[in-house]
Amino acid sequence: MPQLKGEIAILGAGAMGLGIAQLFAQKNVSVILYDKFQNILEDALGKIYAQMNELVKQGFITEESIEGVLQNIKTTEDLEEVKNSWLVIEAIPEILELKQELLSQLETICDSTVIFASNTSGLPINMLAEKLEHPERFIGTHFFMPAQVVPLVEVIRNDKTSEQVSNKVMDFFKEIDKKPVLLKKDIPGFIGNRIQHAMAREAISLLEQGIASAEEIDTVVRWSIGVRMLFTGPLEQRDLNGLDVHHHIASYLYKDLENRTEPADLLAKKVANSELGIKTGKGFYEWDENQQKNISQEKNTKMLQLIHWVNQLEK
Ligand SMILES: NC(=O)c1ccc[n+]([C@@H]2O[C@H](COP(=O)([O-])OP(=O)(O)OC[C@H]3O[C@@H](n4cnc5c(N)ncnc54)[C@H](O)[C@@H]3O)[C@@H](O)[C@H]2O)c1
Structure with a gap:
């Protein structure tokens, strides 16, 4: 524990x-999982069980450990139950x-020492804190x-978050072997989604312009910058390439890069046609039933193996 x-x-x-x-739960922390709908809670437990079974098959955990992990998760439809x-x-x-x-x-249920956190993808934390009586927590x-696979967690304070709260949260994540990064400033999209969206905006634009197929664009990214990025982030990589070289390329290239401030028409059309990706069977790719059922789990397993291997290499 x-x-x-x-x-x-x-x-x-x-x-x-x-x-x-x-x-x-896998780190032996007791969890109370709340949702408004009983069927969603049941479905969530079923998915966790299926994921853990896959981990057993791949030799990451033992079959006997599953029960203990599931025992660490209580579910509830009653928000009052989170007060402890x-x-x-x-x-x-x-x-x-x-x-x-x-x-x-939550503020009417929990006392002011309970820490509240949001897993927002990028809404400013100051905005979320606006109506709180105790924004310091x-x-x-x-x-x-x-979340159970990708090591990183971005931690973002609002202007009033106490240092004690951010220290406690950072310490907890380190203790359960996550890689937390505390941002110095609250900014929409934080770091990860700003970079991810800058890249996706360019990739969708290249697809829209017919420069290459979705598969070809993904192949270029995965087997070039993708491979490098597990070992060097975008800034360290620039040092390895030479800042003079980067400056020279940036001087002629930036003006040609996608810089629109609204989502691309191609993306808007797909969303309007319910082409939402794997969950509807079609997005930038076509997904059959077998892929819809299995592909996320297969990719999760591969990612776990890769993370384990990179950790070994960097020890
Ligand atoms: N999906 C991602 O890749 C991803 C990644 C990082 C962060 N996020 C962020 O995490 C949050 C959740 O995303 P998600 O993809 O899990 O969404 P989701 O739609 O899969 O799940 C949301 C859940 O919240 C429940 N819910 C809705 N209103 C509720 C309420 N008032 N009280 C209790 N439960 C309620 C729904 O029943 C549903 O089960 C969002 O803020 C999202 O931006 C998502």
């Missing part, structure tokens, strides 16, 4: 909430008013999908 003991509440048992719950947690992380939909309303409701904790 980690030093920072005690129960943690996760609000919202969707894609992110269930991953965060699994992550903590030391940390409450919300992972409900990315709608400002919905999150603000839930956080205000509120912080952003942005996990990446799937």
Whole structure:
């Protein structure tokens, strides 16, 4: 059991909430998982069980450990039950008013020492804190999908978050072997999503212009900058390439890069046609039923193996 003991509440048992719950439970932290709907809670437990079974098949964990992990997760549809947690992380939909309303409701339930966190993908933490009576206990904790696999967590303070709160949250993540990074400033999209969206905006633009197929664009990224990025981030890589070389290329290239301030027409059309990606069977690619059922799990397993291997190399 980690030093920072005690129960943690996760609000919202969707894609992110269930991953965060699994992550903590695997680290022997007690979790209370709350959602408004019983069927979603049952579905979440089923998905966690299936994911753990896959980990057994791949030799990451033993079959006997599954029961212990599942015992660490309680589910509830009653928000009052989160009041004994030391940390409450919300992972409900990315709608400002919905999150603000839930956080205000939480303040009527929990005492002022309980830390509140949001897993928002990029809503400013100051904005989410606007209606709180105790913004000093509120912080952003942005996990990446799937939370039980991807090591990094961005931690973002609002202007009033106390240092004690950010220290406690950072310490906890380190203790459960996550790689937390504390941002110096609250900025929309934080670091990860700003960089991810800059890259996706360019990739969608290249597709829209017919420069290459989706598969070809992905192949270029995966097997060039993708391979390097596990070992060097974009800034370290520039040092290796030479800043003079980068400056020279930037001087002629930046003016040609995609810089639109609204989502691309191609993306808007796909969304309007319900081509939402794997969940509807079509996005930039076509996805058959077997892929819809299995591909995320297969990729998660490969990622876990890769992370394990990189950790070994960097020891
Ligand atoms: N999906 C991702 O890749 C990803 C990655 C990082 C962060 N996020 C962020 O995490 C949050 C959750 O995203 P998700 O993809 O898990 O969404 P999701 O739609 O899969 O899950 C949201 C869950 O919240 C529940 N919910 C809705 N309103 C609620 C309420 N008032 N009280 C309790 N539960 C409620 C829903 O029933 C649902 O189960 C969002 O802020 C999102 O931007 C998502």
